[in-house]
Amino acid sequence: MENFNELHTFVQVARAGSFTQAAVRIGVSKSALSHSVSNLEERLGIRLFNRNTRNISLTDAGAQLFNQIEPLFAGIHQEVQALGDFHEQPKGSVRINCSDFAAQMVLYPRLRQFLQQNPQINVEIYCDNALSDIIRQGFDFGVRLGETLHDEMIAVKISEPFEMVTVARPAYLAEHGKPQNLTELAAHATIAMRYSAEQGNPAAWEFQQGDKIAVFLPQAHFSHNLNELLLQAALDGIGIAWLPKLIAQTALEDGRLIELFPDWAITYEPFYLYYPSRKGHSQVFKRIVDCLRM
Numbered sequence: 001m002e003n004f005n006e007l008h009t010f011v012q013v014a015r016a017g018s019f020t021q022a023a024v025r026i027g028v029s030k031s032a033l034s035h036s037v038s039n040l041e042e043r044l045g046i047r048l049f050n051r052n053t054r055n056i057s058l059t060d061a062g063a064q065l066f067n068q069i070e071p072l073f074a075g076i077h078q079e080v081q082a083l084g085d086f087h088e089q090p091k092g093s094v095r096i097n098c099s100d101f102a103a104q105m106v107l108y109p110r111l112r113q114f115l116q117q118n119p120q121i122n123v124e125i126y127c128d129n130a131l132s133d134i135i136r137q138g139f140d141f142g143v144r145l146g147e148t149l150h151d152e153m154i155a156v157k158i159s160e161p162f163e164m165v166t167v168a169r170p171a172y173l174a175e176h177g178k179p180q181n182l183t184e185l186a187a188h189a190t191i192a193m194r195y196s197a198e199q200g201n202p203a204a205w206e207f208q209q210g211d212k213i214a215v216f217l218p219q220a221h222f223s224h225n226l227n228e229l230l231l232q233a234a235l236d237g238i239g240i241a242w243l244p245k246l247i248a249q250t251a252l253e254d255g256r257l258i259e260l261f262p263d264w265a266i267t268y269e270p271f272y273l274y275y276p277s278r279k280g281h282s283q284v285f286k287r288i289v290d291c292l293r294m
Contacts, residue, residue: 006040009033010048011073014058014066015138025138074135078282091120092284097134098143100127101227102271105246106159107143107292114291121284129195129225135276140285146269152277158292159271163245166205166265167257169237179240179260182207182216189221189239191230205242207264214264218242270294 009022013033016022023030041048048062058066098107103125111123126139134142147155166185168178179185192202202223205216221239224230227247234241234248235256241248245265251257259265273292275285 003039003043006036006043007069008073009036010040010062011066011070012138013037013049013056014062014070015136018056070135074276078285090118090283090287092282093122093124094140094284094288095124095126095138096141096143096288097126097128097132097137097139098271099129100225101244101247102143102159103127104228105244106271110158110292114287118287121287123288129193134274141273141275141288143271143273145271147272149272149274153274154277155272155274156289156292157270157294158273159294161267161270163265163267164206164242165245165248165252165262166240166242166260167234167248167252168240168260169235169256170258172237172239173258182214185216185240185260186219190218191233191239191241192218192220192223193227193230193242194220194223194225196225206266207261208266209264213266216242 012026013019013022016025019030019033019037023033037049046061047059048065049056050059096107107125115121115123131144132139132142134140143158147157149155176188177184179188190202192205194202202218202220205218207214207216222230222233224233227243230241231243231247231251233239234243235251240260245252248257252259273289275289
């Protein structure tokens with residue numbers, strides 16, 4: 001193949017899932033990307049993308065090509081990044097996919113000093129509460145609960161286990177009453193997490209007491225995909241929320257919120273940083289892992 005730029009463009013568009021997002025990511029015009037992909041399809045004599053006015057998807061041939069060459073381009077990227085090892089001050093960029101809670105309460109507190117000490121290293125955090133394919137979407141790392149992953153992934157513990165709490169503003173409880181169980185909770189206005197636009201219902205609330213597990217399906221009066229906004233809604237008295245305790249801790253301590261069902265508060269596994277088990281990780285890559293590792 002004479003033009004590797006066309007192959008690189010194809011990989012970027014396939015990762016992004018759209019010409020528009022790929023154009024923003026690599027800093028060229030949408031029309032230039034479209035022209036490059038069309039040239040590649042003409043050169044190969046086969047269509048790589050199904051296109052309509054709103055979105056694109058890989059054809060079977062496109063998916064086969066992507067699965068074969070994407071790891072090669074990822075490997076090239078890793079080796080180029082590794083050249084930073086020859087510098088006294090490593091430089092490069094990393095992209096991390098995680099939830100807003102992990103970004104706010106785990107990643108950034110650890111990265112704050114690291115970023116000040118390493119001005120040549122750029123860190124991009126993309127918050128997405130849905131599960132993501134980090135390889136396909138071009139991320140260096142992902143963050144998720146627990147260390148159960150595919151065999152080709154490495155998991156590194158980056159947090160302690162964390163507790164969830166059910167909370168409400170005292171004024172809300174004074175007006176509407178304090179629920180004593182999940183049956184009574186169903187009669188209240190609830191504030192719930194909605195992980196993505198594609199998700200039909202808000203996320204279920206989970207409770208645990210000993211070996212007993214209970215699940216509550218909120219009919220959310222207000223839902224959002226950011227924990228901070230859910231916290232604010234609870235503070236404003238919109239209803240009852242189910243949040244990570246770390247986020248609600250200050251408001252609980254100063255009395256702005258009251259915890260409900262403390263004996264049923266569930267504790268989840270720690271967060272783990274995960275990444276492909278490829279060889280040749282750059283010095284920048286290794287420094288990020290060392291910074292976040294517990």
